[in-house]
Amino acid sequence: MFMFEKAVVGSRRYWLWILGLFAVIGVGFLNYLRQLEVGLAITGLNRDVTWGLYIAQFTFLVGVAASAVMVVLPYYLHDWKVFSRVTILGEFLAISAVTMCMLFIFVDMGQPHRVMNVILHPTPHSIMFWDMVSLSGYLILNAVIALVTLSAERKGVAPPNWIKPVILLSIPWAISIHTVTAFLYNGLPGRSFWLTAILAPRFLASAFAAGPSLLILFCMLLRKLTWFDAGREPIRRLAVIVTYAMIVNVFFVLMEVFTVFYSGIPEHKLHFEYLFVGLDGHNSLVPWMWTSVILAVAALVLLIVPRWRRNDRILAVTCVIVFLSLWIDKGIGLIVGGFVPSPLGAITEYAPTLPEIAITLGVWAVGALIITVFYKITLSVRESLA
């Protein structure tokens, strides 16, 4: 079924990696069982900061999922043949990321066994409802597209014609998942930090930098560990995409900074002050945020200078830097920063607990497992064709 038999044969190294992932998943799962028993009290969340690591990972990973469009769009819409070997890698990355998104939402729920209530009582005026629709739709689209094109490749035939409109649909759909995710936050009257129309564009820009960075790293990793070589050209083109997206992202952030500080409205300003200088001595996120800024500047320099961008070794480092910078920005600062100070002016800090981190790592390991298995299948299919 779906060529899964190809994922159960592999080298010793492959199996060690899979085993390691299962171990991390197992630890995460045990901690989740404890969370089911005790409640979300095992996390570092509190009255004022009610969303933390889980929802932040969800937000970040929606971006990674949406970024598949950065290979799908050039390949299918502009006929960039160079992406023919990497497009499917992007689609599988999307499948893995969306699955992690759903798991992060699930582990964040206080009453997970009531999850079907979202479907039993559909509520169009809730953005959360639309997020569920867009995420599950995107998962199905990518699963269908990737598996249909891969099995056509295996049989050595052209993919069926009906898949073309499905692929075209997946392009605006990718934009929609991250737009709707931004709408989750920027439609809330009392949360000034998120109350900005540039949130969705900013989300998309950072996503189109972080996702393709990850894809470049995967291509390099595959070249190193397997027979598969995506080629230099796709990596170079992806690097150009990362460059533009990162520039646009930093530009958007600076626009935000200007609006907030030039207008000087305290409710908007306080959140930035908390993140970058601290408020009333509460400053646990300050080192993180400045790390993110420094990494972003370094990444821009390394990306913009053509010689450095075209150097594979430097590019690998740059991609790690881009990913880390954006992960801190979106995976920590953006969510927690929106809650501090609270609407009543309270400053309560948040730090994830060990069980919370273990559950988070467990979900990431599920994502890694999914991507490993799908990449393994893809490579096996292509190996047997070669």
Place this chain on the structure above:
Amino acid sequence: MSMDRKSFLKITGCAVAGAIAGGKLGGLVAGAEDAEYLPAPGALTARRWGMVVDTRKCRKQEGCKDCIRACHQAHNVPQIPDKTREVKWIWKEKFEHAFPSQETEYPNEELHGRQVLLLCNHCDDPPCVRVCPTQATWKREADGIVMMDWHRCIGCRYCIAACPYGSRSFNWGDPRPYIPKVRADYPTRTKGVVEKCTFCEERLARGEMPACVEACPEKALVFGDLADPNSEVRRLLRTEYTLRRKPELGTRPEVFYIL
């Protein structure tokens, strides 16, 4: 047998799905057709419930917590020692936190630091209701109360993010160990659900005023029908200068304050 593996899986899959769907439908036996459901006869009703908090009267009794105690006892609200995870339906907060935009750098010595009673505003356009993905919280059409259905809440905490007044609390763990005098005529909550003030809808149904209103020794809390021009709340709004919390957000709170 000429069935290949794929079609075997397809057929068995369909059969299992069908059996599950059939079982579900079979369970929905229409019973109790002759039942007739009625509202309670002696209930207090209004077209738009609202409240006026007279902080001048409230202030007369320094440190009085009668309303808070009455409410929290009536509703099995847990007394959680960890302040960062407490559950509260009605509580006191400093003036400058309750009305942040009213604060200046030259504080009025009467207002600054004054304890103001806060509770759910039962907004006319409640953001919490807008965002709830399951309609576990909704605004009652009949009387405007922003209700909670604790059976349906999935604990996503979107409503807490949406509420600009901090009126909602989440049960991070099992609340029961922190309820000193549990009463059987009102449910407790369980871990993983959000809770808040319901304007004592269960007391209104019995013909009683909200617990906080009844408990106040100074009669500082006035509860009534905002849609009725002759009600006491409307009289106060006509004659006194009142404030709403964060009116600029367009939520139209139905709790008003006389300073």
Place this chain on the structure above:
Amino acid sequence: MRDRGWILLGLALFIALVTFPLWYNTALGVAPKQLQLEKAKGEACVYETAYMRQHHMDVLMEWREQVVRRGNHLVKVGGKTYEMSLTKTCLDCHRSKERFCDRCHDYAAVTPYCWDCHVSPEEAPVVAARARTADER
């Protein structure tokens, strides 16, 4: 299908394992457990006993919907009016949750979550006592 023998053997083993408790108990001659439920105080339930036995959960779900979401608190059935309340109306006749609800739910191996929030009068002091000890800790 060359693996037919193995598949059939596997299926047979699976069925044998799953039904093990049944034939094991039959072989040992264990008598089925008798369910002893406390008799209700009142004359008749809101609906007939046979109907209630099968559908009390549906009735309770409907009551919950009516009370919480529609603001109806009373139900009129066959000329009689009842307050729709688990702890006030149901437990008024079925005095003991422990000897009625719990006993049957244990027998049927179901764990409804009603009692995660709703408190029976007999249990209220127990919950309170537990809270006090937690307080002292």
